[in-house]
Amino acid sequence: MARVVLWGSLKPHTGGKLEVDIEARNVGELLARLGETYPGLQNQIKRGVSVSIDGLIYREGWLEPLRPDSEVFLLPRMTGG
Amino acid sequence: MPLDNAPESKRKFNVVGTRPLRPDGIDKVTGRARFGADASAPGQLVGRILRSPHAHAIIKKIDTSKAEKLAGVKAVITRDDFPDHTGGSGGLYDTLCNVMAREKAFYEGHAVAAVAATSASIARAALKLIKVDYEVLPHVTDVDEAMKPNAPLLHKDMFTDGVDPKPKKPSNVARRFEFGHGDVEEGFKKADIIVERSFKTEAAHQGYIEPHAALASMGPDGSAELWCCTQGHYMVRDVCSQLLGIDIARLRVTQSEIGGGFGGKTTVFIEPVALALARKANRPVKVVMTREEVFKASGPTASTSIDIKIGVTKDGMITAADGTFRYQGGPFQGCSPAEFGGMSAFAQFHLDNVRAVAYDVVANRPKTISYRAPGAPMANFAVESVIEELAHKLGMAPIDFRIKNAAREGTKSSYGPTYGPIGLGATLEAAKNHPHFKAPLGPNQGRGMAAGFWFNFGGQSCVTLNIPIDGSITVSVGSPDIGGSRASMCMMVAEELGIGYDQVRAIIADTSSLGYNDVTDGSRTTFATGMACILAARDAMKKLCARAAATWGIPEDAVTWEKGYAKPAGANAGNFAPLSLKEIAAASPGTGGPIAGHHEYSADGAGVSFATHICDVEIDPETGRSQIVRYTVIQDAGKAVHPSYVEGQFQGGAVQGIGWALNEEYIYGKDGRLQNAGFLDYRIPVCSDLPMIDTQILEIPNPGHPYGVRGVGETSIVPPLAAIANAVADATGVRFTQIPLSPPRVLKGIEEAKKAGGKKAA
Numbered sequence: 152m153a154r155v156v157l158w159g160s161l162k163p164h165t166g167g168k169l170e171v172d173i174e175a176r177n178v179g180e181l182l183a184r185l186g187e188t189y190p191g192l193q194n195q196i197k198r199g200v201s202v203s204i205d206g207l208i209y210r211e212g213w214l215e216p217l218r219p220d221s222e223v224f225l226l227p228r229m230t231g232g
Numbered sequence: 233m234p235l236d237n238a239p240e241s242k243r244k245f246n247v248v249g250t251r252p253l254r255p256d257g258i259d260k261v262t263g264r265a266r267f268g269a270d271a272s273a274p275g276q277l278v279g280r281i282l283r284s285p286h287a288h289a290i291i292k293k294i295d296t297s298k299a300e301k302l303a304g305v306k307a308v309i310t311r312d313d314f315p316d317h318t319g320g321s322g323g324l325y326d327t328l329c330n331v332m333a334r335e336k337a338f339y340e341g342h343a344v345a346a347v348a349a350t351s352a353s354i355a356r357a358a359l360k361l362i363k364v365d366y367e368v369l370p371h372v373t374d375v376d377e378a379m380k381p382n383a384p385l386l387h388k389d390m391f392t393d394g395v396d397p398k399p400k401k402p403s404n405v406a407r408r409f410e411f412g413h414g415d416v417e418e419g420f421k422k423a424d425i426i427v428e429r430s431f432k433t434e435a436a437h438q439g440y441i442e443p444h445a446a447l448a449s450m451g452p453d454g455s456a457e458l459w460c461c462t463q464g465h466y467m468v469r470d471v472c473s474q475l476l477g478i479d480i481a482r483l484r485v486t487q488s489e490i491g492g493g494f495g496g497k498t499t500v501f502i503e504p505v506a507l508a509l510a511r512k513a514n515r516p517v518k519v520v521m522t523r524e525e526v527f528k529a530s531g532p533t534a535s536t537s538i539d540i541k542i543g544v545t546k547d548g549m550i551t552a553a554d555g556t557f558r559y560q561g562g563p564f565q566g567c568s569p570a571e572f573g574g575m576s577a578f579a580q581f582h583l584d585n586v587r588a589v590a591y592d593v594v595a596n597r598p599k600t601i602s603y604r605a606p607g608a609p610m611a612n613f614a615v616e617s618v619i620e621e622l623a624h625k626l627g628m629a630p631i632d633f634r635i636k637n638a639a640r641e642g643t644k645s646s647y648g649p650t651y652g653p654i655g656l657g658a659t660l661e662a663a664k665n666h667p668h669f670k671a672p673l674g675p676n677q678g679r680g681m682a683a684g685f686w687f688n689f690g691g692q693s694c695v696t697l698n699i700p701i702d703g704s705i706t707v708s709v710g711s712p713d714i715g716g717s718r719a720s721m722c723m724m725v726a727e728e729l730g731i732g733y734d735q736v737r738a739i740i741a742d743t744s745s746l747g748y749n750d751v752t753d754g755s756r757t758t759f760a761t762g763m764a765c766i767l768a769a770r771d772a773m774k775k776l777c778a779r780a781a782a783t784w785g786i787p788e789d790a791v792t793w794e795k796g797y798a799k800p801a802g803a804n805a806g807n808f809a810p811l812s813l814k815e816i817a818a819a820s821p822g823t824g825g826p827i828a829g830h831h832e833y834s835a836d837g838a839g840v841s842f843a844t845h846i847c848d849v850e851i852d853p854e855t856g857r858s859q860i861v862r863y864t865v866i867q868d869a870g871k872a873v874h875p876s877y878v879e880g881q882f883q884g885g886a887v888q889g890i891g892w893a894l895n896e897e898y899i900y901g902k903d904g905r906l907q908n909a910g911f912l913d914y915r916i917p918v919c920s921d922l923p924m925i926d927t928q929i930l931e932i933p934n935p936g937h938p939y940g941v942r943g944v945g946e947t948s949i950v951p952p953l954a955a956i957a958n959a960v961a962d963a964t965g966v967r968f969t970q971i972p973l974s975p976p977r978v979l980k981g982i983e984e985a986k987k988a989g990g991k992k993a994a
Contacts, residue, residue, distance in 0.1 A: 156648060158409060158410060158411050158647075158648070159409070159410025159411060159412065159589075160393075160394030160395070160407075160408050160409050160410045161394070162396065163394070163395070163396035163397075163398070167396075194393075197322075198322070198323070198566065201689075203648065203649040205649075205650075205652075206649045206650050206651055206652045207649075207652070207836060207837050207839075207936065208649070208687060208689060208836070208838070209836045210689050210690070210691060210836065211691070211692065211834045211836070212834065212836050215836070222649065222650055224647075224648040224649050226575070226647065226648065226649075227409070227571040227572075227575070229687055229689045229754060230498075230569070230572075230602055230606060230753065230754065231495065231602060231605070231606065231686075231687075231688070231689060231753040231754025231755060231756065231946060232438075232494055232495020232496075232498070232602035232603050232604040232605060232606050232753055232754075232945075232946055
């Protein structure tokens with residue numbers, strides 16, 4: 152079980168929750184189950200997100216493993232110049 | 233996934249860290265380098281684009297019949313030639329709408345039709361023969377005006393995302409973001425001093441010297457080729473293929489040399505148009521933007537309106553920080569970097585209570601695109617201006633105030649994650665100890681500073697390394713070289729193989745030669761593609777050892793690689809004279825054929841980046857003109873592969889920030905038309921405007937890279953806006969809250985302050 156922290160304006164899609172617990176072994180499963188559990192998040196996930204695990208930001212990395220004690224944040228998809 | 237390889241911080245480098253000559257230098261100074269407009273093809277036609285004169289209009293009808301009949305015209309295209317293959321929504325659909333207007337023209341300069349003709353004069357004449365029936369609509373270009381309830385509406389189906397409950401009425405506010413932690417209201421209750429200010433920044437263009445250019449051809453069988461200047465030719469291939477409804481593998485894109493990108497060439501503008509013209513004309517078509525088109529129809533960065541409120545205790549601890557960030561991104565949602573403004577604004581501080589609310593706003597301006605650390609410089613200008621003002625109110629040296637509140641390892645960042653090892657504190661301490669900081673100031677001069685942050689990221693890279701029979705090496709990479717990456721790729725390969733830099737040459741391969749490579753952006757290439765080069769070199773090294781083992785008749789694992797030679801791993805492996813790379817390469821036809829290394833990779837673990845800048849400015853009190861008299865950039869590079877290029881990135885970012893802070897701005901008339909679409913009226917800094925930008929590279933190894941490398945291309949544009957505004961405030965006693973700090977604005981501020989009898993905000 153991973154505890155994921157969302158950014159504030161996603162609250163309307165999770166019934167007001169900023170932190171949600173998701174059963175997932177890696178980033179790919181996390182994103183899939185977030186979308187299944189909270190369909191309102193699907194648009195944002197489709198549009199693109201990054202995932203921060205223990206302070207490192209992953210833009211792709213679907214196979215990156217999640218530990219139960221990992222600090223996980225959902226973030227907007229990183230772009231740059 | 234990140235490379236499982238801690239930085240070899242104690243490693244002694246032989247090539248990395250040196251300053252060899254740049255591989256592209258001679259070609260660029262002799263004119264041999266081929267840029268976007270330098271390509272040609274047999275039978276090539278000239279492509280030209282007709283653009284909307286209106287800021288906002290319904291396109292009722294387009295009559296191309298007269299243009300089509302003009303002798304020499306081979307193709308005319310409009311929206312009808314771009315059937316929607318995107319599903320009618322999302323970012324790709326918006327890109328389609330931007331490259332060729334559909335129901336509406338959303339800004340002055342929006343493409344509405346294009347022609348291909350046998351000469352430029354015929355193409356221009358044909359454009360005049362195209363009749364477009366517009367229904368002109370009210371327009372809005374200012375971000376604050378666009379957010380008002382009665383503003384002209386760009387999209388009837390745009391309901392702000394991220395608001396609860398969902399709005400019942402459409403608006404120009406596409407998205408709302410919120411980041412932060414703690415309780416800012418409670419934090420402000422603990423504050424002894426609170427400063428609250430509102431700021432505005434204007435849109436600035438990336439100002440690359442080379443306009444967009446593309447040469448397209450498409451055969452009757454649907455196979456196509458495209459030559460263009462871009463920061464990401466794989467992105468161009470994928471996007472164009474999807475917009476035109478052709479198989480990705482049928483389109484081969486070759487990247488030209490690039491005359492600057494800075495984020496502005498991370499999307500498509502004319503490339504799909506050139507391909508569509510080539511398809512219709514069945515002839516190659518070259519499209520080259522004019523400078524006016526570059527300004528009007530290729531994305532600048534966002535204009536913004538920002539409110540900042542920060543509270544501190546008497547002893548200088550920040551108790552709460554709150555910001556509202558409104559970013560105008562042109563006519564389509566998701567183009568303004570509002571979220572990155574909100575995420576980066578307070579990232580340099582250790583804060584218990586912080587909130588950033590950001591709005592992505594649409595308006596009748598060109599679709600914006602990234603510009604170095606997209607979204608961060610404007611937010612930093614606002615926050616670091618308030619920080620400087622708070623320090624003065626506290627009676628604290630601004631540098632000490634920043635050090636006291638600086639983010640550090642273990643800090644919960646303002647955008648969420650907890651920092652690992654970061655270099656912010658080191659840059660602040662280095663600034664405090666820098667001779668610049670203690671140098672005396674002259675009359676009418678002031679000094680300012682600012683610290684800035686950027687995320688950096690990795691991404692997908694694919695590299696092949698070929699070793700021909702003379703032992704020289706060609707590294708094929710798919711990341712366009714926009715800032716010296718060919719040199720750093722060669723250096724990392726040379727370092728791994730233990731050979732000289734001159735033995736290695738890097739080329740940018742076309743899209744049919746390698747697997748997908750992400751765009752060169754996000755300060756990713758030296759970090760991510762560099763790692764792919766290192767791993768491709770290790771792959772080649774393994775194969776070189778295998779050839780030596782086969783030659784000697786011993787097991788592969790009994791051979792080791794050392795300083796360019798294969799050697800028996802130990803006495804038990806046998807007594808063989810070492811074989812050099814050149815010897816193994818020369819024998820390769822008889823020992824198994826060509827030798828190549830390869831690696832494909834999706835890199836993460838880029839590591840965040842911080843910089844501190846110090847600026848001295850002199851103000852002419854009679855004209856309000858600002859002259860930068862001294863400027864210093866201090867930034868953590870993790871490990872500088874080629875220090876001269878790193879310094880160049882630091883200097884380039886600072887100079888672009890200086891231009892943005894002092895003079896650059898998009899100026900719109902009441903008719904919604906851009907008034908200054910040329911370098912005579914849109915003033916970027918030239919050498920005579922600038923001092924030599926001093927640099928100090930700090931090397932705090934990034935744990936996510938085997939050499940400790942961090943991206944360095946973007947952070948350097950983040951602090952200049954605030955550093956300069958703080959220096960101008962120091963020189964004039966006036967706190968300016970709007971940039972650019974152009975002479976009329978500064979003069980007006982000084983005169984108003986004189987009338988008011990002292991310091992004020994302007």
